[in-house]
Amino acid sequence: MADVGRYVIKRCLLTIPTLFGITLVTFVVLQLAPGGPAEIRLQAALSGQREARVTEEIIEQTRRLYGLDRPIHERYLRWVARIVRLDFGESYKDHRPVIEKVWEALKVTLVLNVIAIVASYVLSIPWGVYSSRIAGSLVDQVVTVALFILYSLPSFWVATMMILFLGGGEFLDVFPTYGFRSYGSEAWPLARQLWDLSSHIFLPVVCLTYGSLALLSRYARVAMLEVVGQDYIRTARAKGLGEGSVIFKHAFRNALIPLITLFANVFPALIGGSVIVETIFSIPGMGKLGFDSVLARDYPVIMAVATISAVLTLVGILVSDLLYMVVDPRVSFEGQSR
Amino acid sequence: MKRATGGFAREVARRFREDALAMCGLCLVLGLFGVAALADLLANDRPLVAKYGGEIWFPAFSNAPEIRDVDFAAGPLRPGDWVLWPPVPYGPTTYDLARRLEPPTRDHLLGTDDRGRDVLSRLIHGSRVSLSVGFVAVGVAAVAGVAAGAAAGYWAGTVDMVISRAIEIMICFPTFFLILTVLAFLPPSIFWIMLVIGLTGWPGIARLVRGEFLKLKEVDYVVAARATGARSSSVMLKHMLPNAMAPVLVSATFGVAGAILTESALSFLGFGVPPPTPSWGDTLSQSRNYIEFAWWLTLFPGAAIFLTVTAYSLVGEGLRDAIDPRSAPRKWSVVFDPSSLPRPVVRGTDEALASRRSGAPGARP
Numbered sequence: 262m263a264d265v266g267r268y269v270i271k272r273c274l275l276t277i278p279t280l281f282g283i284t285l286v287t288f289v290v291l292q293l294a295p296g297g298p299a300e301i302r303l304q305a306a307l308s309g310q311r312e313a314r315v316t317e318e319i320i321e322q323t324r325r326l327y328g329l330d331r332p333i334h335e336r337y338l339r340w341v342a343r344i345v346r347l348d349f350g351e352s353y354k355d356h357r358p359v360i361e362k363v364w365e366a367l368k369v370t371l372v373l374n375v376i377a378i379v380a381s382y383v384l385s386i387p388w389g390v391y392s393s394r395i396a397g398s399l400v401d402q403v404v405t406v407a408l409f410i411l412y413s414l415p416s417f418w419v420a421t422m423m424i425l426f427l428g429g430g431e432f433l434d435v436f437p438t439y440g441f442r443s444y445g446s447e448a449w450p451l452a453r454q455l456w457d458l459s460s461h462i463f464l465p466v467v468c469l470t471y472g473s474l475a476l477l478s479r480y481a482r483v484a485m486l487e488v489v490g491q492d493y494i495r496t497a498r499a500k501g502l503g504e505g506s507v508i509f510k511h512a513f514r515n516a517l518i519p520l521i522t523l524f525a526n527v528f529p530a531l532i533g534g535s536v537i538v539e540t541i542f543s544i545p546g547m548g549k550l551g552f553d554s555v556l557a558r559d560y561p562v563i564m565a566v567a568t569i570s571a572v573l574t575l576v577g578i579l580v581s582d583l584l585y586m587v588v589d590p591r592v593s594f595e596g597q598s599r
Numbered sequence: 600m601k602r603a604t605g606g607f608a609r610e611v612a613r614r615f616r617e618d619a620l621a622m623c624g625l626c627l628v629l630g631l632f633g634v635a636a637l638a639d640l641l642a643n644d645r646p647l648v649a650k651y652g653g654e655i656w657f658p659a660f661s662n663a664p665e666i667r668d669v670d671f672a673a674g675p676l677r678p679g680d681w682v683l684w685p686p687v688p689y690g691p692t693t694y695d696l697a698r699r700l701e702p703p704t705r706d707h708l709l710g711t712d713d714r715g716r717d718v719l720s721r722l723i724h725g726s727r728v729s730l731s732v733g734f735v736a737v738g739v740a741a742v743a744g745v746a747a748g749a750a751a752g753y754w755a756g757t758v759d760m761v762i763s764r765a766i767e768i769m770i771c772f773p774t775f776f777l778i779l780t781v782l783a784f785l786p787p788s789i790f791w792i793m794l795v796i797g798l799t800g801w802p803g804i805a806r807l808v809r810g811e812f813l814k815l816k817e818v819d820y821v822v823a824a825r826a827t828g829a830r831s832s833s834v835m836l837k838h839m840l841p842n843a844m845a846p847v848l849v850s851a852t853f854g855v856a857g858a859i860l861t862e863s864a865l866s867f868l869g870f871g872v873p874p875p876t877p878s879w880g881d882t883l884s885q886s887r888n889y890i891e892f893a894w895w896l897t898l899f900p901g902a903a904i905f906l907t908v909t910a911y912s913l914v915g916e917g918l919r920d921a922i923d924p925r926s927a928p929r930k931w932s933v934v935f936d937p938s939s940l941p942r943p944v945v946r947g948t949d950e951a952l953a954s955r956r957s958g959a960p961g962a963r964p
Contacts, residue, residue, distance in 0.1 A: 278764065279764075279767055279768050279771055282764065282767075282768035283768055283772055286768065286772070287777070287780070290777070290780060290781055290784075291780070291784075413905060413908055413909040413912060414905055415860055415863065415864070415901065415905060415908065417864055417867050417883070418897070418901030418904065418905065421883065421890065421897045421901070422898070422901065424890050425886075425890055425891075425894055425897050426894075428890070429891065431892045432894075529771075529773070536775055536776060536779065536868075537775075537864055537867070537868070540868060541887075551773075551776050551779075552779065552868070555776075555779055555780050555783045556783065558784075563780060566776070567773060567776060567777075567780075570773040570776065571771055571772065571773065574771045574773070578771075
């Protein structure tokens with residue numbers, strides 16, 4: 262198992278150039294864009310004053326204050342040098358440390374996404390196993406079509422529809438549709454807090470879940486059907502094994518493999534999807550933080566959000582590779598370099 | 600042996616026609632094209648044909664001084680005059696503040712928005728934005744992806760390494776966030792939207808083309824073409840590219856669906872085409888301000904987006920199955936085509952895994 266450690270280290274080292282690339286692209290995009298934070302900030306600050314004019318001089322001063330007057334490569338290298346020490350700087354908007362803002366947001370996003378991932382795997386795998394046994398039946402066909410429709414529904418549409426019909430207004434009022442928890446809920450007893458939290462995140466989690474649920478169910482079904490048709494399953498049946506043993510010991514494990522590869526796809530897709538869902542439900546997670554900081558030209562926060570999303574994506578890929586090894590003992594990660 | 604694609608194409612078309620769902624999707628797509636092309640005939644606040652002052656005019660298409668200022672909807676016509684209205688007698692930007700936020704009625708079949716504009720008319724004209732964004736963005740992505748993929752697959756070595764790294768970086772990127780960031784900083788315009796969506800879509804296609812080119816490079820007729828001294832450009836364009844296009848076509852079809860979805864999500868967040876151009880996402884985003892009651896502003900534009908995206912993904916699936924009938928029915932790849940996303944790159948053990956993965960539905964044969 263020492264190989265695993267070495268493999269993980271090797272993989273982590275290999276992600277470093279990728280991370281560099283991602284941060285470099287984001288950095289360059291931000292720096293080349295017109296309308297820098299200096300201008301935006303000054304406009305905001307001066308908009309209340311009469312006869313306020315943004316002079317070249319003031320802009321220049323502000324740029325110097327934020328270090329924006331340096332050449333781009335120098336700024337990037339400085340940024341990297343700070344990131345290595347996990348110093349993401351201060352937000353331009355409220356001067357709080359970026360790492361603090363991001364950590365708060367990340368906790369929220371991780372709660373949502375972990376629930377969404379667990380829910381979609383927990384619901385889709387049993388359905389995959391079951392539907393492979395009733396393949397071709399009416400129920401199977403109806404559910405397959407329903408899942409197809411579910412998968413094609415745009416999440417921002419579903420979110421708005423749910424707010425419209427379930428979130429008060431003229432129709433049903435079942436769920437709160439704003440934020441992560443009720444105002445002042447910190448003082449409530451734990452059970453009530455939990456209830457408050459779950460009613461707040463129910464709709465967003467549904468929005469994040471249904472797409473991957475539909476995708477995974479479909480793959481689980483196909484994978485099970487494929488495995489059940491293999492020779493070794495016939496052999497297992499022929500030697501008189503019980504059906505349960507055949508399905509769960511022989512078929513299920515092999516069917517899991519493609520589902521686990523999908524983890525590498527589902528995880529980043531969820532993080533990306535969070536931008537829309539969190540913005541719609543006003544949930545203070547990474548997606549909303551990213552969106553708000555783009556609007557405010559809050560460079561340090563944008564950079565931090567992009568970097569951390571990229572790290573999470575790379576971690577997702579790594580985790581799915583490791584899970585791969587767990588379900589498929591034939592895969593070994595010994596250093597057989599090419 | 601130079602091009603046997605004629606027979607192949609016919610075979611693919613035959614298999615595609617047998618796929619009822621794919622044909623439904625194709626009909627829907629063609630119908631949408633029709634709506635987009637005929638938008639001015641379907642929804643217009645000017646009559647299509649009118650007899651006015653003893654002469655026949657086409658007010659919807661003419662700006663002749665005699666009729667420019669005539670309000671055909673206003674009052675009783677003079678005897679002998681007549682007008683032929685389009686099915687939806689409202690333009691996409693015709694507003695009527697007295698009738699804002701009306702639920703569907705006989706006058707406004709899908710209701711009106713917050714400026715009293717007809718939702719149906721805006722949806723009809725909005726189809727133009729969706730379709731053009733879908734096609735131009737995917738066109739950009741396909742050209743960039745094919746060029747990069749072909750170069751990487753053909754020249755290998757340093758070129759391949761650089762391009763492959765770039766693909767890897769782009770694939771790990773939080774794409775939607777990148778698009779949002781770029782667009783937030785650019786002046787609002789449909790061309791930027793198309794370009795940016797296109798430029799973030801190339802890595803998937805590049806990877807496909809690279810894979811195809813790596814395979815094709817070893818094929819006899821390509822080796823023969825190179826041996827006869829044909830120029831690289833001619834080998835790539837004439838001999839290899841036509842044989843690598845089938846998977847690109849499938850990926851591009853899904854790409855159109857994805858681009859349409861991205862555009863409407865952007866419009867929904869307020870980064871779409873600038874007003875007053877109608878777009879589906881824009882109408883949907885208006886509904887957020889009236890979320891308590893304005894169900895017609897949510898339901899209809901969302902349904903339009905959903906149907907379009909579904910239609911393209913049905914066509915994409917049909918094409919994929921028709922091109923490679925042996926492929927396992929790995930369905931639905933609308934939002935993210937799994938083949939365009941990172942397969943875990945297990946370095947050094949790729950060969951060990953290849954056998955497993957090729958059997959997996961998530962892997963491309």
